[in-house]
Amino acid sequence: MPAVEVSRIVKTFADKVVVNDLSFSVAQGEIFGLIGPNGAGKTTTIRMMMDIIKPDSGDVTILGEKLSESTKNKLGYLPEERGLYKKLRVLDSIIYLASLKGMDRHSAEEKANQLLSQTGMLPHKGKKIEELSRGMGQIIQFIVSVIHDPELVVLDEPFAGLDPVNVELLKGMLFDLKNQGKALILSTHQMNEIEELCDRILMINHGRSVLYGNLVEIKSRYRSNSVLLEFEGEMGEVPGVAEKRTHKGYVELVLDGNTTPQQVLERLVSQRAVINRFEVATPPLNEIFLRVVSKAHE
């Protein structure tokens, strides 16, 4: 059973269709990337999954159940725009927001202490929220979004504003959740994070799905017919290479239509070149993103 199943949801605000006939599913134990340019409808889609707003038509099911008051406790949400009660103490903030998710005070406090210690925030638990740095506040909000052991966690730009140490810490915790069988949806503009963390992605533009599926499969679909090469010494003419682009530290060989990367490798080896790196070029997600978006604008 998928953790989330979104089926043909549509949302219109004042005659503007913001999400148009969108369907996708996220499996348990999967990190799912939700990407798209600004204004594509990502936040609206997330809000519909979180039951904050209702779709005009279509359904969202969580572990086979339709969204309702009772399924809300199975959802965890780290919104892009963040905030907590500034005057409230860290531990009290966490316990209050956990109680809204149906946790009793005792277990909320226990779990809060555990998560605070895991994130190194335990010394700050008596501080007021306004005394924390931006990054610390974000860690607290992350704790709030996972403390009630949700089945689905949606994280909107979770790494923005974090230092590299905390980014690694958060990534570790995300992988832990994944290993516990939770479904995670990551919405971010940082494509390298998506490439590093996500198994599958959905890219939306103008409220519609434009790319959906396994990340490796998508990247190979967008493979440009070229190889990346690092070598020592001089390189002569290689048959089948239409163009040679020199980058910093490596060259990119764009192959003509009739040549495969395997053939190029054989030819290079036969030329006795010293090869340190040979890689079939798959475009970074960033490039795919730009290509898809610019195609949509044409």
Place this chain on the structure above:
Amino acid sequence: MTLIVPLIVLLLIGVFHLVSGIARPTVEAMTIGYVDELGGFQQYTSQGNITLVRFDTQSGATEALVKGDIKEYFVIPPDYISAGGINRYTLEKQLAASPAITAAINNFLLGNLLAGKVPAATIARIEAPLNLVTTRLTETGDVAPEQGGYGNLIIPFVFGVLLALSIIFSSTYLLQGLADEKENRLIEILLSSVSARQLLTGKVLGMGAAGLVQVAVWVISAPLLLNLASSSVGGFVSTIRLPANFVVLAVVYFILGYLLFAVISAAIGAISSNSREGQQLIGVFTLPALIPLWFTSLLMFFPDNPVWVFFTIFPLSSPVEVIMRVGVSAIPAWQVVVSIAVLVLSIIGTLLLTIRIFRTYLLMYGKRPSIGEVIRSLRSG
């Protein structure tokens, strides 16, 4: 606020005792002089605590005044009967002669002018001809259990002010809380945990319960403090009464008034982008609640004017207006019934609108929508 108001009343009773203890010596016996240039003013020289001493010449009186034998003196000139002027001399800088001295001189002159012409008892009556004792009768001609008078007005007036403040404070807190949550984006986390309807209900009931506790403490402490005040302070304070049904009306109108303002505040909180903006908007609605307080004196002198019926029924002003009117005159039962019905209907109507506004605008940040936009979206949504 909850305990502060009864405490302030307690404090006032204490301060009264303190001040009256210090102020009492000034009421002690006083001697003032007079120079009778007209002649014939010899009797009635003892007026309460004030003793009048006759001087033959003005220079003699001035000398006694400077020496401190007398507090002040006045001169009755030869043309007093035709001109009526009395010249008063004192060492003190004053706004005017004190009422006690004015009354003493007045009665002294009156007594001497009438002496020998009418009996002494008549003179006493002329000094104070009217001592009005009003009794309110019921329609059957019996003495009504509840009598009128200013004593009845005090508590409802003070309560009207407190009620208005309490309603405005609690709904402003609600507005501020909501606008803050919207401003710091917590609203999104809250709405992913509870529904908009639950959030609205929880906020209104939570703040309402707090406000009700406050009003209950005031209403319950009022009779106790009143007893304390009337037994220890006495005078006018002992005539202060709690009008019948007052407690019931105060609680009912607090609950209804609060609910109406709370729901309006919630709607305004939902459309404003921060609490400052919300507070400016809510002023439009809290102003009518205060109108009855502005017109207190008119209400006292013209209690039967039909304009009060309007304020009694108009939902934004009715909570405070009804409480104030209870103290001034009896309100016909039909007006109370209509006003409660109108209040309840307004609450239901505003609630339905507010839930729609909540859904539409709670998650919209940035520019506040104009009234026109809100109305359009209510129609289309």
